[in-house]
Amino acid sequence: MTNTGQMVNAYVAGRGNLSAEDQALVARRARALGPAYRLFYETPVHLVRGEGVWLYDKDGKAYLDTYNNVASVGHCHPHVVAATARQAAVFASHTRYLHDSVLDYAEALLAHFPSDLSHLMMTCTGSEANDLAYRIACAHTGGTGFIVTDNAYHGVTHTIAGMSPSLGTGVPLGEHVRLVPAPKGAGDVGADFAAGVQAAIDDLLRHGIKPAALFVDTVFSSDGVFVDPAGFLRPAAEAIRAAGGLFIADEVQPGFGRTGEAMWGFQRHGLIPDMVSLGKPMGNGYPVAGLVIRPEVLAAFGSKARYFNTFGGNAVAAATAMAVLEVVQNEHLQDNARVVGAAFAEGLRGLASNFDCLGQLRAVGLFLGQDIIRDGAPDATLTGRIVNGLREARVLISATGPQAHVLKIRPPLVFSMQNVDTFLTAFEGVLRKV
Incomplete structure (x- = not known):
């Protein structure tokens, strides 16, 4: 029997009380998609x-x-589905042509952010948004050292997978990545977390690596969900900035009103990040994501590098994302x-x-x-x-x-x-x- 056949048989055997139809579907999936996917x-x-x-x-x-x-x-929200279909039937192209849709959306979205965060760059996924944040952070700071929590997930590009320890030991950490414990436990959570960040900064510097950024999912979802007390992130943000690095808020999980208290998770902590990455809920299932940035942080990258993304910010993506934003607002x-x-x-x-x-x-x-x-x-x-x-x-x-x-x-x-x-x-x- 081939390795693929052995894999399919083992996979089907371990999938519980499946009907014959679904066993066949699982086997077909394994043959077509290979061994890396999970159910x-x-x-x-x-x-x-x-x-x-x-x-x-x-x-x-x-x-x-x-x-x-x-x-x-909500799945298949009629307002979002209609906006996607309407735009797809009229015009679907990228941002190298003048078109209102991406600008209308950018202005509407940025109105929900502090005025310091006034540029939006569009991508297709949160992974891409975080990968772009990595490039911009390196260009702005001249550093290459990044700090993440010890079970973080930030994406699946080669570089960002190296900052996502939750993917497991089969995915090695980046050489210039340092881990810190998630903010949990009793006592002064903010001070303890900041101390971990400072220790990571010191270790980077000890090895001749200039810190570039602290990446944080603002509800620490892969670490086990750590949200209180509000404000505990401020000392850590101050520590990375004192070292010449940036504070990057990954809002792919908590963004767009999920916390109830604010539109974005970072707002609960009384601070303004240098960059904010957005993804999953931004398009309600349509692949649209983005990065919101302070203009002064984007300047060095923008002066040296062209940015283009065939599908990021295309007219259909912008129309879909706008519809999602409208639903979040109109349905409170x-x-x-x-x-x-x-x-x-x-x-x-x-x-x-x-x-x-x-x-x-x-x-x-x-x-x-x-x-x-x-x-x-x-x-x-x-x-x-x-x-x-x-x-x-x-x-x-x-x-x-x-x-x-x-x-x-x-x-x-x-x-x-x-x-x-x-x-x-x-x-x-x-x-x-x-």
Whole structure:
């Protein structure tokens, strides 16, 4: 048997109670896409349609989506779909021709940022946006040293994968990358995190490497979701700037109102980054992303390098992104994230009084991280059972954190109080079983 055949057989054998049709689909997937891709859940879900907070499988069964922040304003939102189709039917080209759409969007988006951040560069993905931020930081500072948290995820380009330790040991860190512990624990969180950043700066300098930037996902989603107290990021930003580097806020996960308290995660910390990367929820499923930048930071890069992206900022992408921004505003989704997120957190805390396996909850708006523990210690095995149990109850969720014991809860921003009740009922049922 060929290596591919062996891989397909092993892959199908390990995928739970699949129907014959889905086993064939898994085998076909492995043959066509190769071994690097992964599927969610012990028994994968064969989805064919989405609407709002619901996803539907091939048999018409509905699954509550409490995980996908890509469809930030709800799956297949009619206003967004209409804008995409309308523009695609008229004109679809890049930014080297004069066209209103990308300028209309840039001006509308930048109005939601502090005036210091007044340039927007468009890309297709958050990975591309962070890769561009890397290039600009190097050009502006003359440095090559970057600091990230120890289970961060910032993207999949060669350089940015080297700044994404959550990808695992099979993806080596960049030579000039240093890791710092995520901001967690008791005491002065801001001072402790800043001390870790300063130690990384000192280590870079000790090795003759000039610091370029501190990259931070402002809710530390891959590290396990760390959001409080508001303001704790300021000392770390001050430390990297004192060393001649930049502070880059990765808002791919928390951006566009998800925290409920502000449009962007960095605003909770009373600081203004040097660059802000945007992605996933920006297009509600359409591949559009961007980088918002201080003009003085972009100057050196812009004077020496041309930037062009065939699809970044094309007319269809701009129209789609504008429609998403309009929905966030017109449907008051930031307020919804605040109100519904608070009820969600309260419901989880209520369950914790009855289930010892529910440890610390960290939450802001519709971004929640729930620790799963056994005998007071992180338990990835139990977490996996809960994730798969919820899948069987037709609720979609995932886990995060370096010990894979944190339930990552980040539903579309249109999540309702009724959806919270549906989740909590299913969650309680799964907890009683496991």
